[in-house]
Amino acid sequence: MVLPSRFFKNFYAEKVNEIGCVYDELRLPCCGPLRCAPLFCRRAERTLIVKKHMKRNSILLTALLVIVVATLLVYGVFSASGTPPSDLSEMSGGASPGAASEIGSTGSSQAPSDLPSESSGGASGTVAPGETRISFLACPDNIIHPSVYYDAIRKAAQADGSTPVYTSLATGKYDFADMYEYVADAIRDADISYVNVETLIGGNDNKISGYPMFNTPEQAGEQLIALGFDIYNLAHNHMLDSNSDEYLINCNRFFESRGLTTLGYYKDQADVSNIKIIEHEGVKIAFLAYTYSTNGLSLQAGSSTVIPYISESLITQQMELAKAQADLVFVSMHWGDEDRYEVNAQQRSTAQLLVDLGADVIIGMHPHVIQEMKWVEREDGGRCLLTYSLGNFISGMQDGFNMLGGMLAFDIVRSADGTCSIESPQFLPVVTHYTKETAVSGDDTGHRNYKIYPLEMYTEELAAQHGVQIWDQTHTPTLVGGAFTVENLKRTVKTYIPAEFLADWLQ
Numbered sequence: 001m002v003l004p005s006r007f008f009k010n011f012y013a014e015k016v017n018e019i020g021c022v023y024d025e026l027r028l029p030c031c032g033p034l035r036c037a038p039l040f041c042r043r044a045e046r047t048l049i050v051k052k053h054m055k056r057n058s059i060l061l062t063a064l065l066v067i068v069v070a071t072l073l074v075y076g077v078f079s080a081s082g083t084p085p086s087d088l089s090e091m092s093g094g095a096s097p098g099a100a101s102e103i104g105s106t107g108s109s110q111a112p113s114d115l116p117s118e119s120s121g122g123a124s125g126t127v128a129p130g131e132t133r134i135s136f137l138a139c140p141d142n143i144i145h146p147s148v149y150y151d152a153i154r155k156a157a158q159a160d161g162s163t164p165v166y167t168s169l170a171t172g173k174y175d176f177a178d179m180y181e182y183v184a185d186a187i188r189d190a191d192i193s194y195v196n197v198e199t200l201i202g203g204n205d206n207k208i209s210g211y212p213m214f215n216t217p218e219q220a221g222e223q224l225i226a227l228g229f230d231i232y233n234l235a236h237n238h239m240l241d242s243n244s245d246e247y248l249i250n251c252n253r254f255f256e257s258r259g260l261t262t263l264g265y266y267k268d269q270a271d272v273s274n275i276k277i278i279e280h281e282g283v284k285i286a287f288l289a290y291t292y293s294t295n296g297l298s299l300q301a302g303s304s305t306v307i308p309y310i311s312e313s314l315i316t317q318q319m320e321l322a323k324a325q326a327d328l329v330f331v332s333m334h335w336g337d338e339d340r341y342e343v344n345a346q347q348r349s350t351a352q353l354l355v356d357l358g359a360d361v362i363i364g365m366h367p368h369v370i371q372e373m374k375w376v377e378r379e380d381g382g383r384c385l386l387t388y389s390l391g392n393f394i395s396g397m398q399d400g401f402n403m404l405g406g407m408l409a410f411d412i413v414r415s416a417d418g419t420c421s422i423e424s425p426q427f428l429p430v431v432t433h434y435t436k437e438t439a440v441s442g443d444d445t446g447h448r449n450y451k452i453y454p455l456e457m458y459t460e461e462l463a464a465q466h467g468v469q470i471w472d473q474t475h476t477p478t479l480v481g482g483a484f485t486v487e488n489l490k491r492t493v494k495t496y497i498p499a500e501f502l503a504d505w506l507q
């Protein structure tokens with residue numbers, strides 16, 4: 001796995017506070033001038049923290065180990081002689097095997113290789129007997145505006161010392177990896193990860209383009225695959241950007257031909273009954289996806305493709321099929337009003353329909369800003385984790401509030417009795433950073449140095465350098481609180497996302 005459970009996040013935060021920033025000492029390339037970010041550089045950090053604590057607590061550790069070894073020896077002797085283990089705690093002064101495992105669960109007295117797997121974490125940090133825990137991560141709108149792919153061309157040229165060529169987009173060399181550097185671990189470590197491919201990979205044989213009818217370079221799609229995403233959502237308002245289903249079919253093939261799961265494309269009416277199900281460690285999760293619109297574009301005459309527009313009949317039909325075939329049902333919803341923090345009537349009524357039909361998780365997106373997140377109780381006794389909008393993941397958009405998005409993380413838990421549930425949901429805020437430079441063509445805003453930062457790593461220094469500051473001089477600032485600052489980014493998150501879904505550093 002590894003999205004850290006709340007337990008681990010708290011533990012790391014606590015230890016980092018205690019020992020100071022670990023990055024100066026480690027010289028981690030991802031941290032540079034940034035302040036501590038315990039969540040996103042956790043492997044190296046965990047190793048260091050454990051080593052530090054082992055050193056500091058070596059005397060205590062030695063004493064504990066002696067007690068544990070002695071206990072185990074006594075246990076072996078008495079087990080062999082038939083003495084019940086219940087007698088052990090008294091005989092070993094209380095350091096029973098149970099106590100030893102409790103010490104281990106804090107991580108402070110274990111070698112790094114023995115640390116409990118975070119995939120078996122959850123709120124308690126332990127897995128109950130017979131329980132299965134699977135980590136899930138959803139990343140929202142991945143929008144590749146021209147400034148984003150021009151930046152990737154420049155980064156590739158910088159890397160090999162050549163002059164960037166912005167005119168041969170189909171055959172150009174791109175480097176998108178740097179943009180995702182600080183979120184790559186979280187994506188790779190999740191057992192199941194999802195991304196909304198808002199701009200289709202329509203094929204490099206077609207003209208590469210940006211707003212309003214996007215065709216994103218295949219190299220950008222290759223980057224998403226390299227990051228390790230498992231599920232690629234194609235149900236959104238840009239599904240028909242080729243003014244036909246051509247880009248959609250090409251994009252679907254691009255991912256499916258590599259053995260990956262796509263959502264939202266149905267080749268014909270019969271295909272609508274084929275529910276996408278991911279099975280992981282025996283847990284079956286059905287995925288459905290809908291969009292409110294395709295920007296006024298329609299399928300070409302004669303096409304058999306079905307677009308999953310939001311409709312009560314289609315949702316009801318597919319939810320019934322999904323519920324019958326899977327343990328859990330997750331629904332990707334493309335809905336809402338762009339650039340509006342407020343949830344609209346269609347979002348509320350459709351969410352209620354999905355809850356009534358038994359949805360377990362609703363992954364909302366499209367407004368390009370974050371919106372409300374909450375648990376909704378279901379009549380069947382279960383509950384649905386509802387996110388109305390996770391905002392943007394990466395984009396070339398201009399306003400301050402478009403720079404703020406969130407990754408949705410939680411554990412999928414199957415208990416010993418076979419019931420499945422969603423636990424430890426967290427909203428992990430991210431910021432799309434860029435600087436304002438010189439445009440190279442008419443469709444270019446000149447934004448460069450794109451990078452997705454976990455908000456936890458983002459500094460006031462970076463915020464002051466953000467290209468949006470120039471934009472804000474001629475436009476009304478859009479974050480809660482106004483100006484584009486870390487304080488106002490945090491304030492915006494805390495305004496729309498309840499504290500129960502946020503890490504301690506945001507409380």
Ligand SMILES: [Zn+2]
Nearest residue numbers: 198236237366
């Ligand atoms: Zn959209």
